[in-house]
Amino acid sequence: MIERTLAPAFRQVENIDLIKAEEYSLDNGINLFSINAGSQDLVRIELIFNNVNWEPSKPLQAYVVNSMLVEGTSTLRSHEIAEEIDYYGAFLQTDYNYDQSVVTLYTLTKHLESTLPVVKQVITDSVFPEEELSTFIRNQKQKLSINLEKNDFLSRRIFNRALFGNTIYGFSSSSEDYDKLTRDQLVEYFNLAYRPDNCTIVVSGQVNDSTIASINNHFGRGWDKGVSLTQNSFSFPVRNGSEHYYEREGALQSAIRIGNLCVNRNHPDFAALQVLNTVLGGYFGSRLMANIREDKGYTYGIGSALVSFKNSGYFFIASEVGANVCTSAVDEIKKEVDLLRTERIPEEELALVKNYMLGSFLGGLENAFSHADKFKNIYFSGLDYDYYSNYIQTVKSINSDKLLELANFYLNFDSFEKVIVGKK
CATH class of the missing domain: 3.30.830.10 (Metalloenzyme, LuxS/M16 peptidase-like)
Known part of the structure; x- marks a missing residue:
């Protein structure tokens, strides 16, 4: 019988095998990394852009551009983008962190040729409609107003500012910052940051040669480099414990x-x-x-x-x-x-x-x-x-x-x- 009053003995993990990424270069120079694993006909494609040209006078540019990428292109409105992706059982999301902005597509590999053109439009032809921007600003100000009543939210803002000062890591948004946003600011940053020489692609799941070729066809061709940009770089003084x-x-x-x-x-x-x-x-x-x-x-x-x-x-x-x-x-x-x-x-x-x-x-x-x-x-x-x-x-x-x-x-x-x- 099993002695249930005694905990089982520890067995230390001996070997951990990581599936290593394979590197490719698309026709326009984009670095693509592939993790090929899994039996399901599913891939995740991440287009990762470094946040660049941080300006304290325009602190929300990178965040708002990333958030509004799916709000419309010159040929597709926001609901049309959503419907097109949903039709194929795919999922498209945008994510922002202090260092990077990411556009991620989850899709069955058999639907790549139907979903990738939509993603291509999103990252090369977003137009940031004024009406959608007004709605976004109104919603964000309301969220901010609610969050400012939460002690935990306030403590994070104060702590980050104490450590990182007036940088992208320490910035705390205000209602006035949203009021200063303009469509021109978003277009400016979009044209600057969302381009092949600032992009890395990571694709994982059931990846084969056809998958790589399809990605290259859509993102390695007909997408050119832009003007010069400045990678974000910060240094921080030692704090004294305030x-x-x-x-x-x-x-x-x-x-x-x-x-x-x-x-x-x-x-x-x-x-x-x-x-x-x-x-x-x-x-x-x-x-x-x-x-x-x-x-x-x-x-x-x-x-x-x-x-x-x-x-x-x-x-x-x-x-x-x-x-x-x-x-x-x-x-x-x-x-x-x-x-x-x-x-x-x-x-x-x-x-x-x-x-x-x-x-x-x-x-x-x-x-x-x-x-x-x-x-x-x-x-x-x-x-x-x-x-x-x-x-x-x-x-x-x-x-x-x-x-x-x-x-x-x-x-x-x-x-x-x-x-x-x-x-x-």
Whole structure:
């Protein structure tokens, strides 16, 4: 009989095999990367554009252009774009982050020749109709007004500005910024950024020679380079650990966000810091969760994360707690950070974290799309697949002495930016 009172023994993950991307060059020079896997007749095609020419006077250009790409071309209105894509059971979406703007198509491979022309129109012939722009601005201002009532939303804005200043990473939109938007600004940025020499294509799923040829036919020909552009590049001064308190009268909960500038994926310490972060607040069994949720009952959830951008990285701890226990929660957070700087992590706890991290990495490779996501992480950081080999080896081999050393170097609570929105 199975002894159900005993937990099963750990088995450490030995080998993790990544499906490596194959590289192609389209006729006009676009780099295309293919992840061929899966048995279903399905592909995901991502056209990825770097965000460029950041101007504080026109802070919303890249975001709004990406958001409005599907709102109409010179021959198709927004509902016609949607109907054309839906007819073939496909899905077209746009995504924006601080470093990149993305247009993604999910489609059956047999419908590529019917859906790709629509995508081609979207990325080469969007016209940003005035009527649609007015509707977009009105909706965004309403969303912003609602979000500004949320403590967590405000804490993120204040924290990002504290770390990154008036850059694309630290910018906080206002109603006035939307009022200043014009169609001419959108057309200007669209013509500047959405062009082949600023584009990378990643296709994943059931990819064959016919798929590549079809993509080349639509995006490798008849799409020319534009005028010169400037890649976004920023640097940030070291912060001294300021406190930012935004009081909300009558608040029942307070949002807490604490952290500082840190290394990004390019730094040799990044993988080891991910282990340290996981111990502190990177999974449900972390120290922050065990103390502040399970033991003290101050919150439903608390966590920490290490974030990598193109130009920087940062570490943060975030939670929402009862306003009456806010100060106590911050004290407990400090206590847990300081413990990592003064005491070695017990071997049993570290072994659990290592198994969790390796299992999560392996579990995150369930299909071709997730393998493509892993590729994008390294490619746009200027790294190769050795990064993942080094990551796995670091997780397996790192010891408590090294983590204690890293904690003393990177986790100085006094130097963290500390944001509280609500009531102390």
